[in-house]
Amino acid sequence: MTDTQTAPEVLKVTNVSKRFGGLQALSGVGITIRKGQVFGLIGPNGAGKTTFFNVITGLYTPDSGTFELGGKPYQPTAVHEVAKTGIARTFQNIRLFGEMTALENVMVGRHVRTGSGILGAILRTPSFLREEAEIRDRAQELLDYVGIGNMSQLRARTLSYGDQRRLEIARALATDPHLIALDEPAAGMNGTEKVVLRELIDRIRNDGRTILLIEHDVKLVMGLCDRVTVLDYGKQIVEGTPAEVQRNEQVIEAYLGAGHAAH
Numbered sequence: 001m002t003d004t005q006t007a008p009e010v011l012k013v014t015n016v017s018k019r020f021g022g023l024q025a026l027s028g029v030g031i032t033i034r035k036g037q038v039f040g041l042i043g044p045n046g047a048g049k050t051t052f053f054n055v056i057t058g059l060y061t062p063d064s065g066t067f068e069l070g071g072k073p074y075q076p077t078a079v080h081e082v083a084k085t086g087i088a089r090t091f092q093n094i095r096l097f098g099e100m101t102a103l104e105n106v107m108v109g110r111h112v113r114t115g116s117g118i119l120g121a122i123l124r125t126p127s128f129l130r131e132e133a134e135i136r137d138r139a140q141e142l143l144d145y146v147g148i149g150n151m152s153q154l155r156a157r158t159l160s161y162g163d164q165r166r167l168e169i170a171r172a173l174a175t176d177p178h179l180i181a182l183d184e185p186a187a188g189m190n191g192t193e194k195v196v197l198r199e200l201i202d203r204i205r206n207d208g209r210t211i212l213l214i215e216h217d218v219k220l221v222m223g224l225c226d227r228v229t230v231l232d233y234g235k236q237i238v239e240g241t242p243a244e245v246q247r248n249e250q251v252i253e254a255y256l257g258a259g260h261a262a263h
């Protein structure tokens with residue numbers, strides 16, 4: 001693992017708070033993710049990880065927080081705006097278009113980056129048709145890249161769970177994101193699928209992308225991440241390298257202490 005702590009900042013989030021009624025789901029959380037890092041966000045159930053993801057990707061409006069992507073401020077006010085800004089994500093509960101083919105699902109992701117617009121699509125202008133062919137080729141390349149190229153014509157809902165997760169990653173990559181945020185990509189995968197997933201995430205990083213990862217599988221997180229931050233009851237209790245985090249007393253307490261269902 002190379003030292004990435006001096007690489008340029010990709011995402012800088014400061015002082016994010018979010019309350020749901022009487023529940024303080026996030027209190028003053030901040031992270032800085034640098035180019036080429038796999039940055040892990042871990043914590044027990046209900047710690048606030050998904051809420052944090054939802055805030056930075058525009059699904060939830062935070063009560064406070066400042067946000068910078070590639071050194072430029074952004075306001076995560078709407079999901080499609082955030083996607084355009086350059087953050088792509090996958091979901092804990094897979095969100096694919098089940099009746100569309102794998103290829104079409106990835107093509108939808110790619111449309112975020114294209115210019116012909118609706119009028120071009122209706123009139124089927126030469127530039128639209130050219131663009132459509134490019135999108136199709138690129139989508140197929142991405143399916144090959146995540147290892148499901150031979151499934152391009154299958155309906156998304158017919159793919160295995162592991163393959164649907166890989167399809168979600170392909171769709172996220174199709175937007176050419178500065179940051180790809182993966183919400184529990186290994187959930188529901190068996191051991192063999194996890195090994196393949198780990199190789200895929202490693203490859204995505206080695207190809208110059210930056211990754212934010214929520215994951216319950218501690219072994220996967222510790223093996224993959226350059227840095228890890230730990231949330232507990234909406235507060236950040238520690239951040240550091242996997243080795244630093246693993247020996248931190250508060251982390252051990254949060255995962256093993258009374259009242260927590262660690263997994």
Ligand SMILES: Nc1ncnc2c1ncn2[C@@H]1O[C@H](COP(=O)(O)OP(=O)(O)OP(=O)(O)O)[C@@H](O)[C@H]1O
Pocket residue numbers: 020023025043044045046047048049050051052
């Ligand atoms: N839309 C919402 N309305 C009300 N409460 C919510 C909402 N979303 C999350 N919460 C609450 O906020 C807290 C943090 O939840 P969150 O899903 O972010 O945790 P998590 O760390 O992702 O947990 P898990 O590991 O179980 O996915 C929980 O107590 C949860 O019940």
